[in-house]
Amino acid sequence: MPTASASRLPLWLKLVVTAFVGVLVPVYYVNYGPTNFLYFCDVALLLCLISLWTEHARPASMAAVGILLPQVLWCADFLGELFGVHLVGLTSYMFDPNRSLFLRGLSFFHGWLPFLLLFLLQRLGYDRRALWSWTALGWGLCLVAFFLLPPAGAIMPDPKIPVNINYVFGFDDAKAQTWLPAPLYLLGWMATLLLVVYMPTHLLLRKVFAPALAVPAAPAAPAAVATPAHTPAYH
Template sequence: MPDFPALAPASRGRIPMPDKLAYTAFVAVLVPTYLSSYGPTNFLYFCDQSLLLTLVGIWLESPLLVAMCAVGLVAPQLLWVLDFLGTALGCPITGMTAYMFDRSTAPFLRGLSGFHGWLPFLLIYLVGRLGYDCRALPTWTALAIVTLLACFFLMPPPTPEPGLTPVNMNYVWGMSDRAAQTWVPAWAWLAGLIVGLPTLLFLPTHLALRRWAPARSRPAAG
């Protein structure tokens, strides 16, 4: 693993109030808009769960909540950024950001969804301010597995014309919202996500953040 320079403990501190207020204002606009446009099930997406957990985390200044979101979101959302740039240049990587260029979706909704591009960088900044809580990896992994199972067994699968209805949430049926993948049985794809996400995305992010960021403060014994 690259030898990241450690963040100096002196850089730790409270989250500035303007940051808290700006983030809160954004969430205050996004939540009712998404509820009206997509419905409450949209908040089963990892990114939307993290958006809300981060809101709580910045007000409580909770290293655990912020670190959980960083472990779960930094790697996949950086991939979102790369796919967005690739799609804009005509060379999509995964196709996950195709909806950002779908003119049938209101520009305001697509603009709100731009948070996928800046949230991973905000989370890195917040971890730097609060310190990294190593409990984030098992806690986020448990939440992610429960969410994947709920999305697979309870939420709609892909459909040819999904519109704004949330389907195939967190890609539990494949990478397309219009058709399920056919490479492997559905249960094998789900099992691959349950094993692969923690192994290939969450764990490397955990190791990088643990190495780079200061440990969270712990109360003195006694």
């Protein structure tokens, strides 16, 4: 971790985001369960926190590749729902009266996280390896959600527990898509994420931001200066 004098990011920002994550994680765990942290956006928030403290650009770059475009859609969907226009239903849970205002309010990180990631890239640079690093991570999360987690339409003991994480069964959590066999849909979804979401975002970030900067190393301690041993005088 860089020393305070060499830090490229303000300490107050690190502390504020850490405090927010420190509140969000236990609240989400209690209300949504541990699988909620496998959503792309939640993983991106944790990667952002890692970049804040280590000042390595790669975690923030990965998060930016993965969620900048989806979070724009999230914000557009929320504004649409707010004014009575249903777009894709990504944010319908934000208007669920069975969830407390505090719980729903925590989800507003979807709105400010993209700006924080852009700030980090401006300070730290963009790591060109992020495209394939995030793709491997994102595809891994999709496979876990498809093979191990509840599908769309699953009846959970608590309706807040997520199903169809990362939309691997379609865009409707109430029922799985039926126009393609499920494995074929999954492969198509993973390819779409790469070609439509990750690749264009990577190309734009690579064009806009400078390459990632090296993390400043802590200054080395000055080498001890050898002093000649005292040679006794002979008379």
